[in-house]
Amino acid sequence: MQPLFRRLSYYSKLNDDDGDALAKLSLRDHSYAPGEDIIRRGEKTSQVFVIKQGWAVRYITLEDGRTQVLNFMLPGDIFDLQVFLDDKVDHSVAAVTKVTTTVVNADSILSLFAQGSSIAAALWWTTVQEEGILREQIVRNGRRTARERVAHLILELHRRARIVGAAGADSMELPVSQILIADALGLSFVHVNRVLRGLEKDGLIKKNKGVLTILGRSQLIEACGYSEEHLHLDGPPRRLSFMAVAE
Amino acid sequence: MQPLFRRLSYYSKLNDDDGDALAKLSLRDHSYAPGEDIIRRGEKTSQVFVIKQGWAVRYITLEDGRTQVLNFMLPGDIFDLQVFLDDKVDHSVAAVTKVTTTVVNADSILSLFAQGSSIAAALWWTTVQEEGILREQIVRNGRRTARERVAHLILELHRRARIVGAAGADSMELPVSQILIADALGLSFVHVNRVLRGLEKDGLIKKNKGVLTILGRSQLIEACGYSEEHLHLDGPPRRLSFMAVAE
DNA sequence: CGAGACGTTGATCTGATTCAAATACAGTGG
C-alpha cells in the first residue's frame, strides 16, 4: 500500500494508526502483463483494488475498433469504490506496463467508514479527485487544440506521478505509447507524434528512452493554460461531514 | 420530489414508506431564470439539491471564453452527493430554462444511508449513472464524428427525458440552443446546425418549435452505434452491499 | 537475425472551423 499511503499522506498527516489501518486493507497481490486486461467491460466486480506498481488505463472500445482512453491509472489509484452497488462496470481497465495490484478487503473499508476513520475520508476524496480528472478530460478533448491537449496531459500526468513518488521535479518515466496518448486525447497517433516533436523542437520537453523531461515548465503551462484545480490538491478533510452526524 | 421519485421508481419498486422518506428530504424550493448560475465553480456548497423542473447544464469555461458543457441535467438529477467532502466544486451549473430546484436536507440523506433504506441505494445508484454518462461523453467527443455525436446525444437525452416523464415515445421538448449542443459536443455551432439539418433532410429527425421528434429511430441508432449500457438502466439494487455489513 | 511493434516524416485529403451575411424569432416598450 505504499503508493496509496504516499498519496494520501501527501496532503493530510496520517498517523501510525492510519498507516496500520491501510496496511491491513491489503489482502493479496496480483500482477498483470503489459496489455493484459485487469477488468473487462460488462463484468461484475465485487473487488476493490489498488494499483501498487505500474501504469494502467481505463478505456472503452467501440464496435468498429476505435478506442478511447478515459484516464490513466497510476500507482495509488483505486478501482472501484462503486463496487458496492454490485453493478456491471461500463468500461475496461488494461495494464500498460507490468502492473501489480493489491486486492482490498471491501469489508475493511466499510468498517473504516463506519468508524469514521480519516482514511475513509481520504478514500472518498480520491474518488472526488478522479471525477475531477474525468471532467477535465472532457474539457481538454472538447475545447483544446492538439498542442494544448498534449501539453496539458503531460503536466497533469507529471503532477500525479510526482505525488506518488514516481517522478522527479521535472522528469518522469512515461511508459506510454503515442498510440495510447492519441486514444486518450482523441487524436491520431501521427498527429500526436508531430505535436510531441514540435514541443521538443521548441525546447519545452525532451524524451529519452522512456523518460520525459520538462525543460520549459512555464512555457508549457502557458501553452495550455494549465491549472490544477481539477486535481483537488487541497487534500481530504480529516473526516467526512456525515461522520459527525452518524455519532 | 416527483421527478426524482419517478426516476427511482422507474426501475425499482418503491413502496409508500420510500415515497414518504423521499418527500421528507425536500426542504425548500428555489428557482432560477434561464442562463442564471445555480452553482459557480470554486464555491463550497454544503447543500444537496435536486432539479425539480427545467433543464440545466454542468459546464466549465476556459480563461479565453471557450466553454465546455460536461453534461445536461434534467428533472430528477441531483447535485451533488459529494458535498460531504465540503470541497470546492470544480465546475459550474447554469439554468438553461427556468429551473426549480429543491434543496435537500443532507442530514436526512445520511440517516437514510444509516438506516439502509433502499432510497439510499437508489441515490447512490444515480451517481453511478451520472459517472457512466460522463464517461460516455468522453468517448463520444473523443472518437465519434460530428454526425454520430449529435445522433448519440439526441438518443441519450430522449431516453433520460422519457424516464422522468418529460418526453413522449418518440418526441421531446428540447429547450437547448444549438450553441449549447455545440459546447457539449466539442463542435462549432455552425457545424451542429449543418449536421442537424442533414439529419432532418435524411428524415431521421424533425424539429418544430422546441419539440424534437425522432422519425427514424432505428436509423438514428445505426448512425451512431448507440447503446444504453452506460446509462445503467438495470436499476439500483435493493440495498447497498455494505449495509449488510453494517448490521 | 528476423518479426512485430512503435516512432518518424512527407504528401494529400477532408471534416470541421471560421468568417460573413441573411433570415427567423421572441420579447419589450410604445
Add this chain to the structure above:
DNA sequence: CCACTGTATTTGAATCAGATCAACGTCTCG
C-alpha cells in the same frame, strides 16, 4: 398590435487543423 432589438438559426465561401495514406527508420526481444 406593431416596430425595435437582441438572440438564435441558416447558408455560403474560404480556410485550416488534424486525419489518412504510405513509406521508412528504429528498437526490442525471442
